[in-house]
Amino acid sequence: MAIHTRRTQGSYAHMAIFFSFLAIASFFFDSPAQIAAGMQRILFSPSNLLTDYMEIAGVGAALFNSGMIGLMSLLLLRVTDVEMDGAAIASLVTMGGFALFGKNLFNSIPITLGALLYARVQIIPFRDVVITSLFATSLGPLVSELSFGLGLSRMSGIAAGYAAGLIVGFVVVPLSKACMNFHHGYNLYNIGFTAGLIGMFAAGILRMFDLQVETVLILSCGNDVILSVLLLTLFAILLVSGLHQNGWSFNGYWQLMTHSGRLRTDFVKKCGYGLTLINVAIMGSIAWLYVVMIGCSLNGPTVGAIFTIMG
Template sequence: MRYRRMYPAALCFAAFLAAIGLILDDPSNILPGLWKIMITEDALITDYMEIAGVGAAFVNSALVTLISIGILYLAKDPINGYTVVEIGLMAGFALFGKNIVNIWPIIGGTFLYAKLRREPFYTYASVSLLATALSPVVSYVALDNGWGNLPAGVLVGILIGFILPPLSAYTYKIQNGMNLYNMGFACGLLALILAPVMSSMGADLSTNYHWATGYNLPLGAAMGGMCIVFIAAGLFFCKRPVWAAWAGYRRLLQTTGRAPSDYLRMLGSAPVLINMGVNGLIGIVFILVTGGDLNGPTIGGIMTIIGFSAFGKHARNITPVMLGVVLGGLLLHQDLGAGAMQLAMLFGTTLAPVSGYFGWPFGIVAGFLHSAVVLYAGSPVSGLNLYNNGFSGGLIAIVLYPIITAAIRHRKPELQDEDYFDAFEHDTPTVPPPPGKEK
């Protein structure tokens, strides 16, 4: 009941996405563009704005968002900060890889997994949505001429959805809460198996590079305006005094962001909305200042940051990581305006807990490492895992955590199994312990 306005707000967000598409493009281009999106093999990087137009891309994003909202609502998934993550992430990646067709087999596979275990689907609803990171596998198998076919694509998607719930539960533990994109790491591991198996069966896997340009002004205005609305809503429309909302946001900035950190339950909606707006503006500024492009993939990255603003990310722990990626690009002689570096800058904030937990210098180190690792982490999986930065972030987190903890901080590394709240029994959050005090 505390969050009963979440779904109406999410519907307004979907309407906003559709409005962007209708305003920035000729409506007559949208249906042909949607069809083109559905019949495209969309391995990384396939910018739907480039191949189908800005209108079709944003309408696809709006429709995928509506589907996600409907699944969460019908499954009666408990509303918390991770609900914001799921909606933001699905909306963002629907601009470059997920569409209204290729997500369904994976969702169906997770549904079958829940039924096999005789558990309610809401237990796995979030997993079913995030597992669609491997939607390009479904599209490739279903559409590839001379190799796959539609029934095979559906079956492979169901298999992916069936496997990822237990796999992601395991990978969550070994990353010690330092990589926020746990599903990206799990999907990366599965893709490492799928890609060579598919290749050995005759598939000709290859990455894509479809990258739209020329939308900085309209998309910057639209996304910047949305972020300002978030900040204003947090300050003035959450039934809390302005000073109390701002004080809550300042408390939020003191958290480490180590997963799981559900800011919605810990601090309420007002600080979270402010955090969403501020983080979104930071993402926009970084893209524009470094000479990047606002398009499907980068807007997807900004939406992901906005979503995770309810679950671990804030200005103090994402900025060092982003600066580390910029530093890595400069020292390693990478073009900061290149698509891979722009995405590394945005999605590299999966390592924000490293900065928040150990301090900003370690956040810069994590970002620096990520700028190099992520450029090669996608090669073995041929772009089949949309959450490639989550896979890279997981590798870095697994290596960095024991080194920093044992060698520098002189403490015994321990796995993080605890949750900071119980989404099913409590509505009052447990404030996370300060750094170094976890059991």
């Protein structure tokens, strides 16, 4: 009887396939010209919540943006020699989700550079903070809003946005460590909590200069069927891959569910890569089913939320 050995490390190749699937799928929704025009609208959008890229740029451009952001983030992890563990997978999938409604290459770069600057000042490897820097790009809309949403001149706006992004990237690492003391690991998205505090501080500073950030509600609808097909295909691929890695069984899944999940619980290391993929597929399916059952439309924010749950 063959003994199955659990794999305790993720796969760069699998993540590349995941995001390549999203990028390639975009061309089934829109033409290359439409996607190029949509990407331009995405890059120059203020992008504050809730800006659905599927509405302002098209489903194809939104998926292409998600795929490209994911692949570039994956390349960054590869270059910095980061192990593909649970945290790395979570950061990548979360990046892909947020890239559907607020995150893009323009507003992510300065935050990542700010974290790189912090690593240089502290004389630590960038590898130690790169995952934190990816999560911190959740504040990308701050960069875009300063650049394009406050009526500043193009050059002044971009300079202000990138300066803010560099500051955010620089301070988010030490602040995130301090914020862990507030929730003791019971908030899985610790950087989200940290980013919320930074965002409130930034909004307060803008109000001091009579600069108001207007909330928006730009949402798409009418794409439920095709997006459901896309998501269910992804879930099926993840489930089959997980079962293959786990010896074509759900053996050990109950043990995975008995873990508290507190930070920093790494399911890839504790339970194996196969079971982690199975869990990702199941959680994504449950999230999709919930959205459908309550009658909510599948759009950038809801699909992005599903991706975040998967991560």
